[in-house]
Structure formats: C-alpha cells, structure tokens
Amino acid sequence: MSLKCGIVGLPNVGKSTIFNCLSSAKAQAANFPFCTIEPNVGVITVPDERLTKLAEIVHPGRIVPATCEIVDIAGLVKGASKGEGLGNKFLGNIRETDAIIHVLRCFDDDNITHVDGSIDPIRDKEIIDTELQLKDLETIEGRLSRQQKVAAAGNKEAKIEVGVLEAYKEVLEQGKNARVVEFDSKEEQDAARNLFLLTAKPVLYVCNVDEASAKTGNDYSRRVEEVAKAEGAEVLVIAGKTEEDIASLETYEDKQMFLDELGLEESGVNRLIKKAYALLNLETFITAGEMEVKAWTYHKGWKAPQCAGVIHTDFEKGFIRAEVIKYDDYIKYGSEAAVREAGKLGIEGKDYVVQDGDIMHFRFNV
Numbered sequence: 291m292s293l294k295c296g297i298v299g300l301p302n303v304g305k306s307t308i309f310n311c312l313s314s315a316k317a318q319a320a321n322f323p324f325c326t327i328e329p330n331v332g333v334i335t336v337p338d339e340r341l342t343k344l345a346e347i348v349h350p351g352r353i354v355p356a357t358c359e360i361v362d363i364a365g366l367v368k369g370a371s372k373g374e375g376l377g378n379k380f381l382g383n384i385r386e387t388d389a390i391i392h393v394l395r396c397f398d399d400d401n402i403t404h405v406d407g408s409i410d411p412i413r414d415k416e417i418i419d420t421e422l423q424l425k426d427l428e429t430i431e432g433r434l435s436r437q438q439k440v441a442a443a444g445n446k447e448a449k450i451e452v453g454v455l456e457a458y459k460e461v462l463e464q465g466k467n468a469r470v471v472e473f474d475s476k477e478e479q480d481a482a483r484n485l486f487l488l489t490a491k492p493v494l495y496v497c498n499v500d501e502a503s504a505k506t507g508n509d510y511s512r513r514v515e516e517v518a519k520a521e522g523a524e525v526l527v528i529a530g531k532t533e534e535d536i537a538s539l540e541t542y543e544d545k546q547m548f549l550d551e552l553g554l555e556e557s558g559v560n561r562l563i564k565k566a567y568a569l570l571n572l573e574t575f576i577t578a579g580e581m582e583v584k585a586w587t588y589h590k591g592w593k594a595p596q597c598a599g600v601i602h603t604d605f606e607k608g609f610i611r612a613e614v615i616k617y618d619d620y621i622k623y624g625s626e627a628a629v630r631e632a633g634k635l636g637i638e639g640k641d642y643v644v645q646d647g648d649i650m651h652f653r654f655n656v
Contacts, residue, residue, distance in 0.1 A: 293358035293587065295566045296387035300414050302402055303395035304498035304530040306330075309362035311533040311559045330362040336567050336585070337560045338574060340617055340647060344583045347624055354584040356574055358567060361387060384422075385486055389569045390493045391562070392418065396510035396527075397500040411497065411514050419467060422488040427462050429487065430455050451481045458487065469493070470521070492569045495525045496562065504529035505553050526565055528558030573646035576617070577601070578626075594642040598652040608656040612638045617647040 299305045312334050336356040345353050363383045384390065394411035434455045440448035458468050467489035473479050482490065495518050497511035507515075507527040518525045536557055539545045549557060567587075574585045575597055588597045599606030614636040615629050623629045644650070 293389075293567065293570060293572060294361060294387045295358060295389045295391050295569075296361045296363050296384045297391045297393060298363050298384060298418060299393035300395070300417065303393050303414065304397075305393045306362055307530040307534055308393060308496065308498065308528065308559075308562075309360060311530070311537045312360050312563070332360050332362075333357050334360055334563060336563055336574070338585055340576065341583050341585055343621060344576065344578050344617075344649070347620070348578050348580065348583055350578070350580055350583045352582045354582050356567070356585040356587045358563065360391075360566075384488055384491075387491065389566060390491050391496055391566060392493055393496045393498055394510075394514055396497040396503070396508060396514065399500075409510065411510050412517060415495070415514070415517070419489070420465070423462050423465065423467065426468055426487045426489050427459065429485065430459050430462070433485070434459065447477075447481075450475075450477050454478050454481045454485070458482075458485070458490075462489070467493075467521070493523050494562075494565055494569050495523060497525060497527045498530045499527055501529050501532045501552070503527070504532055504558070524565060524569070526558070526562055528562060533558050573644075575644050575646075575648045575650050577651070578620070578649050588644060590646075592644055593640060594638055594644060594650075594652075595640050597644045597650065598654065601652070604656045605652050605654045608654040609640060610653040610655055612642060613651040613653070614638050614642070614644075615649040616645075617649060620649055 297305045297309055309330060309332065312332060334357065336358060338355055341353050341355055361383060392415065394414055395409060396411050398409055434452065437448045437452050437455065441452045454473065457471050457473075461471055462468060468487045469490050469492065471482075471490075473482055495514055497507065497514050499508055499511055503511065504527070511525070511527050515525045532552070536545050536548050537559070539548060545557070549555070571590045572587050573590050574587060577584050577586065586597070586600050588600055594612040595606045595609040598609050598612065615626065615634065616636075619629055619632075619634045620626070623632055623634065626635075629635050
C-alpha cells in the first residue's frame with residue numbers, strides 16, 4: 291500500500307528545503323520561483339521506535355520500516371487554475387497524491403524574496419485554496435452538465451452523482467474546500483471519491499518558522515493555527531533551515547544533542563512523517579521473525595483477513611486465523627515463547643479488528 295503526499299506552497303516558502311530534509315532525493319533549493327520544475331519524488335521511511343526495540347529481542351537479518359512517497363511539487367502562483375506559471379503541471383501532479391502537505395512561510399528574512407512582496411501566511415494559504423477551488427469547480431461544472439442528462443434518462447447512479455456534484459459546487463462557490471462536505475451513504479461516498487477533487491484531499495499545514503520559534507511557534511504560526519482549527523485541519527510547526535542543519539549531522543548522538551539544545555524531543559521531520567501517515571487514517575501492524583522485523587501499512591478499522599491480504603492476496607483468500615501478540619506484551623515477556631507461556635497470545639478470527647502495533651502471524655490455506 292503506497293502513500294503519496296504532495297508538498298505544496300507558493301514559491302520561496304521553504305518547500306524544497308523541507309523536502310531535502312525528508313528525502314535523500316535532493317531538490318534544488320534556490321532563491322527564485324520555480325526552481326523545482328519537475329516534481330521531485332522521494333521514498334522515505336516512517337519512523338517507528340517499536341521496530342528497533344523488537345529487533346533487539348528477535349535479532350533479525352533486517353528491519354523493514356513502513357514507507358511513504360513525498361512529491362515536491364512546483365511552486366504555485368495566482369492564476370494557476372488558468373495555466374499561469376506552472377499551473378497546469380502543478381495541478382496535474384497534485385491530483386495524483388493522496389494528501390497535501392501545505393507549507394506556509396512563517397519567518398522573516400530580507401535575503402529571501404517573497405513572490406507577493408510581504409510575509410502573510412493566511413493570504414498565501416488563501417491563494418492556493420482559491421486556485422485549487424477554481425480547478426475543482428471547472429471539473430464539477432463540466433461533469434455536472436453531462437450527468438444531469440444521464441440522470442434525466444432515469445440512470446440511478448447518475449442521479450446520485452448529480453447530488454454529490456451539486457453539494458460540492460455549492461460549497462466551492464462559497465470559497466470553501468470540498469473536504470468540508472460529508473456524505474452519509476456509501477454510494478455517495480464512492481461517487482465523491484471517484485471525482486478526485488483537489489480540495490477534497492486531507493491537508494496538513496506546515497508552518498516554516500525561524501530557529502528561535504522552532505519549539506513554541508510565533509505570531510505567524512499562531513494565526514495559521516486559528517484558521518486551521520476552524521477547518522478541522524492539523525498544523526505542524528517546523529524550522530526548515532534548522533532541520534536542514536540536523537539532517538547534515540552524521541551521527542544519531544549529534545542529532546540528539548542538537549535537538550536537546552533546542553529543547554525538542556524529536557526532529558520536525560520525524561513529526562511531519564508521522565502526521566502525514568496518520569493524516570490518511572493509516573496504522574501499522576508488525577511481523578517479527580529471524581529473517582526480518584517488518585512494518586506493514588493498513589487502514590485503521592481493517593479486519594484480520596484484509597491485513598493478511600497486505601502481505602499476499604493468498605493470505606486473505608485462504609485466511610484461517612491470526613495469532614496476535616500485543617507489542618507491550620512482547621517487550622514485557624521478551625520472546626514469543628514466553629508470551630505463549632504467559633497465555634498472552636491471542637487467537638483471532640475473521641472479525642478481529644487489527645490494532646496499531648499488533649504483532650501478527652497469519653495462518654492460511656490455499
């Protein structure tokens with residue numbers, strides 16, 4: 291299961307700097323708009339301390355963490371929905387992602403020009419929102435006229451889609467994002483998902499601040515937090531240039547020392563990856579053996595057979611049962627054998643809802 295997040299924002303807000311910290315695929319970070327012409331893609335690992343602790347017990351041949359794909363998308367300007375700047379390319383790239391990491395400039399620096407001449411993260415946010423909303427409206431209006439004709443001929447699915455399109459059209463014309471609309475029936479939800487609207491994607495706002503504001507944020511980031519709260523969206527404060535300095539350090543100890551000096555428990559990059567992962571309602575189950583300790587990604591709420599299918603479709607087809615050890619129990623007792631002896635190994639059937647951090651062993655027959 292792949293997770294793809296797009297990093298977006300106006301030119302010179304720090305997108306490529308943050309991307310550089312996230313990925314070994316180095317985007318060019320330069321002080322002029324559109325230095326990222328083609329989207330840079332990096333596959334990055336999801337930090338999970340549980341894998342390391344399990345490996346200390348199991349001594350596997352390798353550790354395989356969960357991964358996600360980060361796409362650094364070319365800067366957007368006013369008029370992108372009509373093809374200004376790199377608009378069409380930008381909007382095509384973002385349509386292919388599962389979630390949006392929206393970087394907002396929340397720092398002052400006379401040496402780095404702003405495309406609109408001043409620092410105002412709320413204005414910047416609204417520019418991008420407007421461009422994406424206009425593109426979504428264009429998509430909806432084109433489809434609505436066609437589906438209305440099909441619905442008039444008595445097609446039930448078209449009638450459902452027309453209702454969905456009209457609901458989206460109403461909120462977008464009010465300057466709101468499609469993600470504020472919720473649908474009750476599965477048919478409506480499926481129709482909505484199949485539209486692939488840009489503003490329906492979940493979003494995480496990243497406030498790129500100066501080093502002094504890395505721990506507590508600043509007035510700019512607090513304004514973003516207020517607006518995001520009204521939207522029901524999450525905000526992460528991160529000092530991009532500081533993260534770049536941390537990423538350049540070679541040893542884990544040096545990085546921890548740097549973080550301690552800043553009063554931070556964890557790097558902003560780690561927090562960003564974890565939030566991006568959670569943004570899509572994703573969790574991790576683990577398999578642990580002599581060959582490898584491996585994290586597997588699944589959607590929260592999935593049952594045991596669906597999770598078995600993440601490993602191999604045959605596991606789901608021939609599912610018999612799942613043997614489940616809770617992570618805390620594995621750590622407490624120190625081995626699978628000791629867990630069994632303590633009576634803490636669960637035997638679960640098809641209706642078991644997998645929990646984050648479950649250590650799973652699937653029994654199947656094909």
